[in-house]
Amino acid sequence: MIAIEAKGLTYSYDGKSNAVDQLTFQVEKGEVFGFLGPSGAGKSTTIRLLTKLIAPPPGKVFILGQDMSKANHSFYKKIGIAFENDVLYPTLTGYENLIFHAKLFGTGEAEVNDILKKMDLYKSKDKKAGEYSKGMKTRLVLARALVTNPEVLFMDEPTSGMDPEIAAYVREVIRKMNQKGTTMFLTTHDMNEAEKLCDRIAFFNNGKIVELDTPESYKKRFGEKTVTIEQSGKKHTFTQDGDLTSLLAMIGSKEFESIHSQEASLEEIFIKVVGRGLKGGA
Numbered sequence: 001m002i003a004i005e006a007k008g009l010t011y012s013y014d015g016k017s018n019a020v021d022q023l024t025f026q027v028e029k030g031e032v033f034g035f036l037g038p039s040g041a042g043k044s045t046t047i048r049l050l051t052k053l054i055a056p057p058p059g060k061v062f063i064l065g066q067d068m069s070k071a072n073h074s075f076y077k078k079i080g081i082a083f084e085n086d087v088l089y090p091t092l093t094g095y096e097n098l099i100f101h102a103k104l105f106g107t108g109e110a111e112v113n114d115i116l117k118k119m120d121l122y123k124s125k126d127k128k129a130g131e132y133s134k135g136m137k138t139r140l141v142l143a144r145a146l147v148t149n150p151e152v153l154f155m156d157e158p159t160s161g162m163d164p165e166i167a168a169y170v171r172e173v174i175r176k177m178n179q180k181g182t183t184m185f186l187t188t189h190d191m192n193e194a195e196k197l198c199d200r201i202a203f204f205n206n207g208k209i210v211e212l213d214t215p216e217s218y219k220k221r222f223g224e225k226t227v228t229i230e231q232s233g234k235k236h237t238f239t240q241d242g243d244l245t246s247l248l249a250m251i252g253s254k255e256f257e258s259i260h261s262q263e264a265s266l267e268e269i270f271i272k273v274v275g276r277g278l279k280g281g282a
């Protein structure tokens with residue numbers, strides 16, 4: 001079954017260039033689907049369009065079969081949205097932020113306490129959200145999206161600004177939610193995150209999907225395995241389809257210090273396919 005379907009989604013902020021351009025894709029139920037792209041690619045705009053936070057002039061979105069142009073408030077109970085730099089109520093505590101949101105959607109105290117614990121925020125639940133660190137705010141935003149136990153979850157750069165250790169913990173929470181059946185759409189500019197979380201990754205640039213595949217298949221299709229051999233302090237790198245005669249001779253001579261094989265990273269593949277890197281300006 002299809003959980004998310006976008007058909008010809010297009011959006012322009014200035015009427016000149018399209019931030020999202022004729023976007024069409026489908027996400028299967030239970031899948032973790034990622035948009036990987038640099039800053040300014042149109043990732044956040046895509047989430048706003050999918051969740052009807054801005055209305056697309058042309059184009060259609062269906063979530064769990066529901067035409068989003070006709071969705072009412074109660075449908076939003078089925079979806080969770082976690083935005084980067086989202087607005088929390090800064091003078092309310094973490095707990096109050098969550099209980100307020102939970103009650104809007106008919107969820108209660110037990111779920112709030114449970115998600116606070118899962119997000120490692122329980123100890124800080126009575127602190128004002130405005131006093132939280134950036135990483136804690138991001139976790140609170142994610143907790144708020146999860147507290148209603150959504151069927152489909154949208155996350156915009158879910159671990160951005162977190163310490164690596166906390167980011168790894170949050171990814172684990174995300175993975176567990178997915179294993180319970182939540183369909184997930186996430187955006188990221190972090191190839192490591194995309195690779196660790198996503199079943200399929202769309203390479204996204206200039207409002208368009210440039211390529212769409214599984215992490216493993218990207219590596220098979222575009223990745224070149226290399227072998228680096230160090231001899232007399234000099235490094236020699238060989239690619240799989242290159243001339244391997246001298247590599248074999250070096251190995252045969254047994255006069256080498258080290259030998260390493262390496263797979264192409266998703267970031268290298270992104271550059272190869274899209275023609276630009278994931279970091280750098282908007």
Ligand SMILES: Nc1ncnc2c1ncn2[C@@H]1O[C@H](COP(=O)(O)OP(=O)(O)O)[C@@H](O)[C@H]1O
Nearest residue numbers: 013019037038039040041042043044045046282
């Ligand atoms: N509120 C806005 N008003 C005008 N332009 C915007 C606005 N938000 C984003 N943009 C522009 O739309 C493009 C896509 O932005 P965005 O969706 O935020 O990309 P990403 O999330 O991939 O960094 C960028 O060129 C950005 O400058």
Ligand SMILES: [Mg+2]
Nearest residue numbers: 043044045156
């Ligand atoms: Mg963004």
